[in-house]
Amino acid sequence: MARTLTKKREQRELTVAGRRLDLRADCERCFGLCCVVPAFSASVDFAINKPAGQACPNLQANFRCGIHTRLRQQGFRGCTVYDCFGAGQKVSQVTFGGRDWRQAPQSAKQMFAVFPVMRDLHELLWYLSEALTLQPAHPLHQELNLALEETERLTHNSPDALISLDVAAHRQEINNLLLRASELVRAEFKHKKKELRGADLIGAKLRGSDLRGANLRGAYLIGADLRDADLRLADLIGADFRDADLRGANLTESIFLIQSQLDSAKGNSETRLPASLTHPTHW
Structure with a gap:
């Protein structure tokens, strides 16, 4: 059986x-x-303004990006995430x-x-x-x-x-x-779990935090320090990890984490990820 x-x-x-x-x-x-x-506006993520429905000037006739390998250097970080x-x-x-x-x-x-x-x-x-x-x-x-x-x-x-x-x-x-x-x-994590759905954790100092089984759905973790944090079994759907520091963090069994969330964060080779995701090239 x-x-x-x-x-x-x-x-x-x-x-x-x-x-x-x-x-x-x-x-x-x-x-x-x-x-x-x-549409996008000139900011840290985009070098120019572009209205919705208008082609980016970097889009070539063959529908390929003319600066694909240099997007971050050219000020188009938003495209990479x-x-x-x-x-x-x-x-x-x-x-x-x-x-x-x-x-x-x-x-x-x-x-x-x-x-x-x-x-x-x-x-x-x-x-x-x-x-x-x-x-x-x-x-x-x-x-x-x-x-x-x-x-x-x-x-x-x-x-x-x-x-x-x-x-x-x-x-x-x-x-x-x-x-x-x-x-x-x-529920597999038997201890008390943190309820942080939609929480404002912008810039929060969470280094080494035990966030196993936490509900972090839609949480704002922009610029948060999550170095060496344990996020196994944490629900990360919609969590905003822009510029969050994930160096050494353990996300191996986290759920509903997607590649673009990692692409917007900071990390290193010691950041542990689910098997379906990869370390971004800029880490």
């Missing part, structure tokens, strides 16, 4: 890993949507069948409106996929699978249907389910 359960778990993890490959950005198959759709979760290629190649907005300018407005909706749906798919790997959340796996299948179905809707979708309502429904999964996982 134990061998059967282990095999099923391994098969499930392989299935989830396969799904996640589609939730990673593939810029070769995208029409530079992240370089066009969002953006993750579309594969929504760019989905909109480009599936929703619009490979017709780009330059060759078919009449589709541009609609394509640009669809992109943020698809990005939200793909982010939810990422979190749902992770939740399905969490063994303590097993009692919810059937609900999680149904939610994942429904969200995936929505990503194949027509452009008009995607634009009219109430993403906020769908996100709230999924978030409630993810929170239940989080509670089951964090």
Whole structure:
């Protein structure tokens, strides 16, 4: 029986890993949507102002960034921490069948409106996929699978249907389910857990803190000192780690941590991460 359960778990993890490959950005198959759709203002993250729907001047005719390898040096740090979760290629190649907005300018407005909706749906798919790997959340796996299948179905809707979708309502429904999964996982840590959801921890001195099993959903950890902190089993969904110091921190079993959160933080080779994430090149 134990061998059967282990095999099923391994098969499930392989299935989830396969799904996640589609939730990673593939810029070769995208029409530079992240370089066009969002607006940004001149700041520490962006060197210039750019209105929504206007191509960044660094976007080339082949939809590649002309300064991709020098973004941070050129003042475009914000670009290096953006993750579309594969929504760019989905909109480009599936929703619009490979017709780009330059060759078919009449589709541009609609394509640009669809992109943020698809990005939200793909982010939810990422979190749902992770939740399905969490063994303590097993009692919810059937609900999680149904939610994942429904969200995936929505990503194949027509452009008009995607634009009219109430993403906020769908996100709230999924978030409630993810929170239940989080509670089951964090219950594995038997001691008192810190409730810091949405907390203002900007610049907080948390070096060496025991944050195991903490609820840090949506917490503001901008510039916080988290050196050598223990964040195992902590729920980090939506936590803002911009310029947070994660050197030596242990995030190995943290849940709902994504690559862009790490990309916005500071760390080093001693920062321990979940297997699905990587040390940013600028650390």
